[in-house]
Amino acid sequence: MESRIPSLNWLRVFEAAARTESFARAAQQLNMSAAAVSQQVRALEDRLGAPLFSRHAQAVRLTEAGRAYLPPVQQALMTLEEATEGLFGAVGGQGLYLQSVLIFAHGILTKGLAEFEAQHPGISVMLSTGNSASDFQQGFSDLKIIFGNPHEYGRESDRIMGEWLIPVAPPDVARQIAHAGDLLDWPLIEVGTHRSGWRQVLETARARPGAGRMVHADNTLMAMAMSRAGRGIALARTPASDLEMQGAGLVPCLPGFEVQGSQAYYLVYDSLSGLRPPARRFRDWLLDWVRAQGWA
Template identity: 80%
Template sequence: MPSLNWLRVFEAAARAESFARAAEQLNMSAAAVSQQVRSLEEKLGAPLFERHAHSVRLTEAGRAYLPPVQQALMTLEEATEGIFGQSREQGLYLQCVLIFAHGILARGLKDFEAQHPGVSVMLSTGNSARDLQSGFSDLKIIFGNPHAYGAESDRIMGEWLFPVALPEIAAQISQPGDLLQWPLIEVGTHRSGWRQVLEEARVRPGAGRMVFADSTIMAMSMAREGRGIALARAPASDGEMRGAGLQPCLEGFHVRGSQAYHLIYEDLRGLRKPARQFRDWLLDWVATQGWD
């Protein structure tokens, strides 16, 4: 087995993507961090990082090795705290798709923390499957197919789609066909999008001119700059829509999306206490908000 200290240094450097920042966190010199990582690589017989001038990046082997190292270190830490009582706080490691974290979770975390003052939430966000499949987490909140991420899941909520734009653009849209006068900003990673919305509105989808964004948050920013009409994905995008000064283009028109947000984990019975607490709170809290 490699030295435990080597593993701690490797994990810190992987998270920081920098030997210098890892050194600050560990109260070591950057040279010492580099040397301990090198010793671990020699022990394993494989490089774990690609070295660059001001940063480091995990190799394929490093990315594969990081999750079990994080899991092992966290298990050891939890066991130490549980037996010897060194800390009253328990860490919850949560990965979440960005728009849900931004538009939904940010509203409720204060409530969760008030109910569970001994739990510290370590939240990281991403947009792609790759973002949410790297690193260790107790729980993941994803959008789309839950089977691609974990063994077990709970459906959290779905979404409603409707077109939004700057007030001066929205004022010129009195019927669905008017939407085609402007570029339609599409998020290409979603199954539900402009094609579904236009078909529901009985407008020929092929007649629209599409421009693409990689996220709903980016689509809203583009609409804010007058580059076209975006699709709101309520309720997760409500705050972003208001912040961008956008408004619905066709009052009362909305389409049910075909995908949903899910809470992902490997084994319900194996969840640590803070993860079980968060799961129970999240499902209850979303239900009280009336979101489905």
């Protein structure tokens, strides 16, 4: 009877495609062609007798079966890597599985990951992003970078950094705002998932919070895109949103005015003593690097 255990290479390809939600990005990471990735995923699906992805024009999405299969595949690959290293020594790169909220990955990690990888050439960072708690419940990760209450995501954590709120808009709008009360002449784009928002900013500025016209976005990157499109004034959350603010061509409405947010970013894990060596090295590097930037 033929074994249903799939090829190890198929599993590696599946894990990369599932993590990146893209055959093209998986192909780049694995030094393959996108066509080869698609072919191997199809071979795995044929072997298992179930679709693992739904295909779309610009991306792929895991099916229910794919989501259920991903965590044990990642755990099995990690276990095999650790066993190989333990018995035979390091024989290649070590994988580090990292999950991060999107704005931190976009605005902070993109600035520092190259430095980390240059200092630790044997570690390959497998990064996936999300925004909601459910995003962080899918798949295996050594470390999670979250915003808000760390106890919802793991037993132990380190505070990475906080945030400062700054009203921002396109330059032609920002020039029309000379005083805090002028903010109320424009729609204010609110991100409802954050504890700190326009009410805190307007109260600090001694404006009338109830007088603002609110429009809503589900994350800060979308709020800035809306502001760039003329939908209103957004709140930058520096330093994590600095890169997006610059890319959107937004500027502070009240230069020098900023409000400290009430929440922070945390690095979360189950046990410090139980971290795998690449995860421990990344933790130490990240905390030191953020302090060196003056953000901690």
